[in-house]
Amino acid sequence: xxxxxxxxxxxxxxxxxxxxxxxxxxxxxxxxxxxxxxxxxxxxxxxxxxxxxxxxxxxxxxxxxxxxxxxxxxxxxxxxxxxxxxxxxxxxxxxxxxxxxxxxxxxxxxxxxxxxxxxxxxxxxxxxxxxxxxxxxxxxxxxxxxxxxxxxxxxxxxxxxxxxxxxxxxxxxxxxxxxxxxxxxx
Amino acid sequence: xxxxxxxxxxxxxxxxxxxxxxxxxxxxxxxxxxxxxxxxxxxxxxxxxxxxxxxxxxxxxxxxxxxxxxxxxxxxxxxxxxxxxxxxxxxxxxxxxxxxxxxxxxxxxxxxxxxxxxxxxxxxxxxxxxxxxxxxxxxxxxxxxxxxxxxxxxxxxxxxxxxxxxxxxxxxxxxxxxxxxxxxxxxxxxxxxxxxxxxxxxxxxxxxxxxxxxxxxxxxxxxxxxxxxxxxxxxxxxxxxxxxxxxxxxxxxxxxxxxxxxxxxxxxxxxxxxxxxxxxxxxxxxxxxxxxxxxxxxxxxxxxxxxxxxxxxxxxxxxxxxxxxxxxxxxxxxxxxxxxxxxxxxxxxxxxxxxxxxxxxxxxxxxxxxxxxxxxxxxxxxxxxxxxxxxxxxxxxxxxxxxxxxxxxx
Numbered sequence: 001x002x003x004x005x006x007x008x009x010x011x012x013x014x015x016x017x018x019x020x021x022x023x024x025x026x027x028x029x030x031x032x033x034x035x036x037x038x039x040x041x042x043x044x045x046x047x048x049x050x051x052x053x054x055x056x057x058x059x060x061x062x063x064x065x066x067x068x069x070x071x072x073x074x075x076x077x078x079x080x081x082x083x084x085x086x087x088x089x090x091x092x093x094x095x096x097x098x099x100x101x102x103x104x105x106x107x108x109x110x111x112x113x114x115x116x117x118x119x120x121x122x123x124x125x126x127x128x129x130x131x132x133x134x135x136x137x138x139x140x141x142x143x144x145x146x147x148x149x150x151x152x153x154x155x156x157x158x159x160x161x162x163x164x165x166x167x168x169x170x171x172x173x174x175x176x177x178x179x180x181x182x183x184x185x186x
Numbered sequence: 187x188x189x190x191x192x193x194x195x196x197x198x199x200x201x202x203x204x205x206x207x208x209x210x211x212x213x214x215x216x217x218x219x220x221x222x223x224x225x226x227x228x229x230x231x232x233x234x235x236x237x238x239x240x241x242x243x244x245x246x247x248x249x250x251x252x253x254x255x256x257x258x259x260x261x262x263x264x265x266x267x268x269x270x271x272x273x274x275x276x277x278x279x280x281x282x283x284x285x286x287x288x289x290x291x292x293x294x295x296x297x298x299x300x301x302x303x304x305x306x307x308x309x310x311x312x313x314x315x316x317x318x319x320x321x322x323x324x325x326x327x328x329x330x331x332x333x334x335x336x337x338x339x340x341x342x343x344x345x346x347x348x349x350x351x352x353x354x355x356x357x358x359x360x361x362x363x364x365x366x367x368x369x370x371x372x373x374x375x376x377x378x379x380x381x382x383x384x385x386x387x388x389x390x391x392x393x394x395x396x397x398x399x400x401x402x403x404x405x406x407x408x409x410x411x412x413x414x415x416x417x418x419x420x421x422x423x424x425x426x427x428x429x430x431x432x433x434x435x436x437x438x439x440x441x442x443x444x445x446x447x448x449x450x451x452x453x454x455x456x457x458x459x460x461x462x463x464x465x466x467x468x469x470x471x472x473x474x475x476x477x478x479x480x481x482x483x484x485x486x487x488x489x490x491x492x493x494x495x496x497x498x499x500x501x502x503x504x505x506x507x508x509x510x511x512x513x514x515x516x517x518x519x520x521x522x523x524x525x526x527x528x529x530x531x532x533x534x535x536x537x538x539x540x541x542x543x544x545x546x547x548x549x550x551x552x553x554x555x556x557x558x559x560x561x562x563x564x565x566x567x568x569x570x571x572x573x574x575x576x577x578x579x580x581x582x583x584x585x586x587x588x589x590x591x592x593x594x595x596x
Contacts, residue, residue: 078521123408
């Protein structure tokens with residue numbers, strides 16, 4: 001039930017979604033070298049586009065969108081653990097047409113690397129650092145890689161938001177939901 | 187008289203001054219490393235992460251109804267923001283259309299929250315420039331809107347107004363009359379503060395031309411909220427991407443986005459003050475046009491696989507909840523981007539080139555909310571190993587300590 005295909009809920013080609021489909025069709029045409037059309041769609045929620053792209057082409061796509069559409073507003077970057085792959089979603093908002101565009105890219109778990117876009121969009125500085133420490137997704141070529149959210153002495157090979165992060169120090173077992181520890185152990 | 191030949195030009199050395207994580211000028215933990223030359227700030231670096239609590243990880247283990255109350259605790263000032271935005275994200279994911287009355291009441295809570303948050307900011311701004319009389323005046327009048335929120339929801343903070351599928355409390359006719367009366371009082375006071383902020387020289391001279399953020403920089407760093415609108419960047423989710431009753435408010439044609447082309451702290455202050463007055467008018471419009479009907483729709487606890495990007499204009503800017511559901515009663519992934527997190531990059535720009543004495547008001551001008559930005563707390567022990575101390579452990583340790591060290595009575 002939780003496979004990735006079933007999440008895709010494309011909108012019907014109706015009048016209500018006219019503007020979204022107009023933008024979507026022109027984008028899929030112009031970005032045909034970079035986009036993966038089988039996983040890109042217009043969402044049923046109004047004003048939402050999801051476009052799956054090849055990981056190595058993120059810089060070309062962002063540069064193209066900046067030059068052609070002046071897509072300046074990067075809202076945020078969210079990561080996701082898909083099992084074999086890790087996913088990075090760049091959420092942009094297109095202010096001229098008032099449509100939110102999400103560029104998603106999947107990278108293999110063994111080598112989770114893709115080019116950074118911080119030099120093109122300075123707003124990505126903090127979020128790209130954040131995804132590196134929480135998911136282990138490495139934006140290669142980030143101008144200022146540093147710790148921003150986790151403590152300085154957090155181990156380098158642990159990424160807490162991955163699904164298989166199994167709490168090596170047993171921190172969560174002591175939480176209140178599983179009951180307090182007996183007094184003598186404290 | 188000294189001879190001019192022997193005059194020496196002294197270049198002041200570059201000094202690095204850390205402000206924070208704990209500092210009298212900051213009420214919350216954040217670290218700003220300023221490099222100064224004399225009194226000029228040459229470079230600024232923002233360091234966050236002192237308040238990270240792991241809410242995104244925790245949300246993956248809780249049901250949708252539980253998360254409503256969890257995300258509310260991200261921030262005390264904008265609790266209705268996260269609560270309402272998560273509720274609407276779940277409704278979008280379940281593809282449920284909630285009743286109109288519920289939409290109006292949810293929007294009313296949001297707008298009342300914006301009024302209290304903006305008045306709070308105005309008070310803090312007055313305080314940061316040393317104008318404490320106005321700080322106390324504004325916070326006294328903020329009590330009016332706090333009481334209204336308590337009247338509406340039962341709580342002064344953490345309103346818990348929303349549920350998945352609607353709202354939890356209805357608005358009676360008596361309550362409506364009381365609110366209209368309170369709004370009249372607030373509008374009168376806010377007009378007075380607007381004039382105070384603009385015509386009072388002691389305040390205006392401290393914010394005029396300070397903390398410049400040019401439009402181009404605001405765009406490239408993706409600033410949000412009043413910070414961006416004070417630099418003439420038209421970003422306001424209420425008008426650009428409206429949900430709930432903002433659709434009705436936009437269609438009524440009575441409200442427009444408030445912008446300022448001043449690009450300094452004065453611009454941000456003017457935007458906030460005018461927005462407060464606009465919010466008061468919006469609340470009055472919502473109360474006068476409140477439709478009849480039920481206030482909630484039943485939603486099944488299991489939500490079909492879906493992914494939604496819910497956006498809402500919080501008092502500080504755009505708040506995003508990216509929710510992925512997988513058919514169970516728990517989400518697969520919840521990403522929360524609170525507004526202050528988007529403003530850190532532009533913050534470094536506003537600090538550069540200013541005076542060190544203006545740093546507190548420049549920092550306060552984006553209305554920073556540190557809980558907005560961080561979410562995992564780890565308590566370090568003395569050696570390098572890490573330890574997370576639970577509430578139970580703390581309680582036991584505290585009891586032990588107090589048992590060993592009985593309180594001395596004078």
